[in-house]
Amino acid sequence: MVHKVKAAVVRSKNADVTLETILVPDPGPGEALVDILTCGVCHTDLHYKQGAINDDFPFLLGHEATGVVSAVGPDVTEVAPGDRVVLNWRAVCGECRACRRGQPQYCFNTHNATQKMTLEDGTELTAALGIGAFAEKTLVAAGQCTKVDPDADPAAVGLLGCGVMAGIGAAINTGNVQRGDSVAVIGCGGVGVAAVAGAALAGATTVIAVDIDAKKLQRAKDLGATHTVDSSAGDPVEAIRELTGGFGADVVIDAVGRPETYKQAFYARDLAGTVVLVGVPSPEMTLELPLLDVFGRGGSLKSSWYGDCLPSRDFPTLISLYRQGKLDLDAFVTERITIDQIEEAFTKMHAGAVLRSVVEL
Numbered sequence: 001m002v003h004k005v006k007a008a009v010v011r012s013k014n015a016d017v018t019l020e021t022i023l024v025p026d027p028g029p030g031e032a033l034v035d036i037l038t039c040g041v042c043h044t045d046l047h048y049k050q051g052a053i054n055d056d057f058p059f060l061l062g063h064e065a066t067g068v069v070s071a072v073g074p075d076v077t078e079v080a081p082g083d084r085v086v087l088n089w090r091a092v093c094g095e096c097r098a099c100r101r102g103q104p105q106y107c108f109n110t111h112n113a114t115q116k117m118t119l120e121d122g123t124e125l126t127a128a129l130g131i132g133a134f135a136e137k138t139l140v141a142a143g144q145c146t147k148v149d150p151d152a153d154p155a156a157v158g159l160l161g162c163g164v165m166a167g168i169g170a171a172i173n174t175g176n177v178q179r180g181d182s183v184a185v186i187g188c189g190g191v192g193v194a195a196v197a198g199a200a201l202a203g204a205t206t207v208i209a210v211d212i213d214a215k216k217l218q219r220a221k222d223l224g225a226t227h228t229v230d231s232s233a234g235d236p237v238e239a240i241r242e243l244t245g246g247f248g249a250d251v252v253i254d255a256v257g258r259p260e261t262y263k264q265a266f267y268a269r270d271l272a273g274t275v276v277l278v279g280v281p282s283p284e285m286t287l288e289l290p291l292l293d294v295f296g297r298g299g300s301l302k303s304s305w306y307g308d309c310l311p312s313r314d315f316p317t318l319i320s321l322y323r324q325g326k327l328d329l330d331a332f333v334t335e336r337i338t339i340d341q342i343e344e345a346f347t348k349m350h351a352g353a354v355l356r357s358v359v360e361l
């Protein structure tokens with residue numbers, strides 16, 4: 001059976017998001033059909049719309065979602081109809097080099113549903129990050145579903161599906177922030193503020209939030225920043241050094257992903273410290289650094305895909321911390337909107353007015 005559902009699609013580069021009827025097939029082997037409850041609007045959706053990820057239009061946007069499994073393919077054992085799930089965009093294979101070495105968070109062979117969702121005329125859709133959850137139903141690989149506690153607010157926990165997990169994981173997994181560390185986070189949108197919260201959760205004693213927008217800095221304070229630096233006036237490196245005894249931070253996280261913010265991160269870190277790049281650069285960007293500085297400053301330069309998370313390990317842990325009041329996921333939900341308000345949500349995101357707009361389906 002094919003399901004006809006309402007969904008948010010971008011047909012061509014920079015076109016407005018349109019509401020379309022799409023066709024979603026029943027799940028085949030290894031697949032799950034999910035009724036979407038909520039889906040957050042992430043900057044990566046905007047990157048898709050702008051053609052900054054690839055040119056495989058039309059895109060079915062949305063990838064920070066909570067839903068309920070409505071059907072599974074014949075061989076699926078991980079989840080069953082009725083399960084409350086948060087969707088993830090890295091279903092691990094269990095067989096590649098990374099998986100076999102016991103490091104499935106680096107799986108080189110993550111997968112999505114095999115069957116395609118289409119427009120009514122049969123045009124195949126590219127689902128954002130293999131999810132496509134601005135839709136009443138979506139089809140994913142069963143491994144993209146992580147079963148979670150059905151009592152938790154779907155809008156809040158669904159954000160673990162992308163931006164919030166990417167940010168928290170950039171701090172606790174990739175950056176390996178330790179109790180007593182100093183951490184600076186450049187760019188305090190949904191991802192950066194989550195990195196601030198992650199650093200605080202890990203016991204960092206100095207957490208410096210940096211942004212060019214003063215509104216973002218206040219929110220970062222609410223989520224655990226001990227200091228803020230407004231970098232609209234200029235380079236934040238000196239200010240970060242001053243706040244860290246003249247040294248620089250142990251871990252600096254670039255949650256913007258531009259050459260200039262990366263350079264700031266590079267020079268704002270202490271000798272032998274760690275830089276984590278979690279913001280996603282666009283294809284034309286290049287970076288130039290004196291190689292002697294790369295060598296001489298020691299330490300490590302890391303990139304963080306999805307916060308190097310393992311959804312089956314990290315989602316339930318973080319939801320448990322949320323329920324204990326130790327991680328304020330509610331603070332990330334700035335507004336709840338309907339599926340026809342995604343363009344407005346992009347505008348608000350661009351204006352820095354929201355951490356996350358969450359579509360309720």
Ligand SMILES: NC(=O)c1ccc[n+]([C@@H]2O[C@H](COP(=O)([O-])OP(=O)(O)OC[C@H]3O[C@@H](n4cnc5c(N)ncnc54)[C@H](O)[C@@H]3O)[C@@H](O)[C@H]2O)c1
Pocket residue numbers: 042043044047162163166186187188189190191192210211212213216231255256257258261277278279280281304305306307349350352354355
């Ligand atoms: N690595 C991953 O797995 C992953 C996952 C999700 C999102 N992302 C990426 O993370 C980035 C941030 O996403 P988001 O949803 O938080 O976006 P957002 O638009 O909500 O936040 C970006 C923030 O950066 C600030 N900013 C912009 N230019 C700046 C500058 N020069 N200096 C300091 N601050 C600056 C903005 O004011 C804003 O607060 C995006 O590039 C997104 O694609 C990466």
Ligand SMILES: [Zn+2]
Pocket residue numbers: 092093094095096097098099100104106107108109110
């Ligand atoms: Zn693998």
Ligand SMILES: [Zn+2]
Pocket residue numbers: 042043044045063064162163
């Ligand atoms: Zn995202």
